[in-house]
Amino acid sequence: MFRGYRFELVKLVSQWRIRLLALACWLAPGLFVAAVSEQSTLPTDTLFGRWMHATGWAGPLVLLGFAGSWALPLLTSVVAGDAFAAEDRLGTWRHLLVAMRSPRRIFVAKALASLSVILLLVVGLALSSTVGGLLAVGNQPLVGLDGHLLTPGDTAVRVLLAWAAALAPTLALAAIGLLGSVALGRSPMGLLLPALVALAMQLVQLMPLPVAVRLALPGYAFISFNGLFTAPAQLGPLLIGVTVGLVWAVLATVLAYLLFLRRDFTNPNVEGTGRRAVTAGALPLAGLLAVTIAALTTVHGATGSGIDxxxxxxxxxxxxxxxxxxxxxxxxxxxxxxxxxxxxxxxxxxxxxxxxxxxxxxxxxxxxxxxxxxxxxxxxxxxxxxxxxxxxxxxxxxxxxxxxxxxxxxxxxxxxxxxxxxxxxxxxxxxxxx
Structure with missing residues (x-):
């Protein structure tokens, strides 16, 4: 298993686009935050953007808001969305089966390698933006979303928790990418699936929907981290968002695994699972969404917008x-x-x-x-x-x-x-x- 994982990891990091993404994630955020912090005009329409002149801790939070909307969905598309489709394009499944012998081992190795690279990129985004902000502005207190001052030490812990919470929806999108890569083969839709799902969730979040629907979406933890910066912290929506994201990640990975084991590797003309993706992939996820909405409505009575x-x-x-x-x-x-x-x-x-x-x-x-x-x-x-x-x-x-x-x-x-x-x-x- 370890040899297979190392083999898949080497295959990923040897690709020029993965190396370019890693370089960008570890350098660009810090430069961006430092440059914006020195400007006279700040992104006040972004959460914590108005405080980028006052403290370096505002930088990683501004970047987290941007990353949750655009950067992380695109990263999961490039890494996880192409994990299995690349073998279809290159026609190398038979070589992998000879080398690793077990479809189960191939799936686990590819999933773990994709997860490792995604974690590396997320850590780069968080560390780079934090270092850039602290070097450019300094280690000053941050004003929370209820107006109270957070000490630098308290802010550091909350920023770390905010980025850790963002891992749950990131893993959910990565699992959806694996599912699309397995089900759709060399089709470009598998590669674009995580980004399209993230875009759809953003559009839904803009609508005046019941709060239960909002909380049931796997990307809600990208938004609910703002509850960490109030006193007392609004942990309920954040914990729900993290839990929902992890459940989606597990279910989508299991579905991708089951579809992959049913794959006919003896026929080179078979690419993905075609129509089976709708019944064995999309329908269970839609069922999970419906069950989550019903559970949240029952437990929390979240029927309206939640704003009164x-x-x-x-x-x-x-x-x-x-x-x-x-x-x-x-x-x-x-x-x-x-x-x-x-x-x-x-x-x-x-x-x-x-x-x-x-x-x-x-x-x-x-x-x-x-x-x-x-x-x-x-x-x-x-x-x-x-x-x-x-x-x-x-x-x-x-x-x-x-x-x-x-x-x-x-x-x-x-x-x-x-x-x-x-x-x-x-x-x-x-x-x-x-």
Whole structure:
């Protein structure tokens, strides 16, 4: 078994495209993060992109968001999606059977070799982006999605867990690639299958679907890692996403294994399994999706979008309170705690007749707070662009002394105003606080 695995691994790493991918994964992310961190304009539409000037730990999180959408699906397509199809194109199955004697051994060796290369590429993406960010910006605290500051040590652990969680959907896509490579033979559709599945999941995530459907997709862990950067951490969706991704990975690998064992290697004209791929490959995965949706709906009662007025108000008020304290420190004003501020928010969606539920860019929140020793109640207005996955961008709409300007004039000079615009996250599943 070890000799077969080593043989398949050498075959993979000897290909020029695999070597080029490895070089790109280990060098390009660090250079990209370092270059973007030095620019005056940051990718504020990307999660944690607005903090790339403030801390080097924002870089690997920005790259993780990009990798989950594009890089990792393409890597799994190139590596796993071509693992078996390459033998069909070259006509080398009979040589492999002579050398390794057992179809079972061939399958396991190819699967393990593909897994090893994919892990190498993912580790390269994570390490390179982290090193590039830390060297370019430094090891400073990171602002979480609820506005509280995470220490560098705590941030490092959470970044590591976020990339580790991304392995589950990556393995699911890799297993789908193996299944497509076995079932479709030399057809290019086998090579493109992981990327197409990932693209379809992205499109589904943009739709206002029930939260149970969203959580049941194997790529949800690419999104739910943002729950690690709140206090307390929103671990429910992340654990569900990781579990679903691993189950998909196991089932797709088993299906590919069973299809491979039924392959007729004596006939060189047989390439893949043709129509059998629909019944023995796609239908079991569709059944798993249906069962997962039913289980999540039953256990968590996740029938709606998971976004309602109470959750939005609580999330905006919490983030504002933490960021107000940060602004107070920047302006060297007397320190104040969240309990003293007594922050609250009243949020509406659209006109008065619209139901305050679900995603959209029509959310408007009025935040109120109380300073110790001050009779008047402070108020600030925010316009929210709330996505279907619970992430939102709150854009300050006055007063100008609080959130009306991008920069603050401090004794040390101009610095970004944390209350001008900030990211937040609404927990789609019910939490202990409601």
């Amino acid at each position: 007025q109470e959750k939005v108000q609580r999330s905006v008020a919490t983030a504002f309170a933490h960021l107000y304290r940060m602004q107070t420190e920047q302006l060297h004003r007397p320190a104040v705690t969240e309990a003293q501020l007594k922050t609250s928010a009243v949020c509406t969606k659209g006109d008065a007749k619209a139901s305050p539920v679900g995603p959209g860019n029509g959310w408007r929140c009025v935040v109120s707070w109380q300073l110790p020793g001050v009779a008047a109640t402070g108020q600030a207005v925010y316009q929210l662009d709330l996505a279907a996955d619970g992430r939102y961008v709150a854009d300050g709409d006055g007063p100008k002394e609080v959130n009306g300007y991008f920069l603050l004039s401090t004794p040390q000079g101009d610095t970004p105003n944390p209350l001008w615009q900030f990211d937040g996250n609404v927990a789609l599943l019910a939490t202990a606080k409601g």
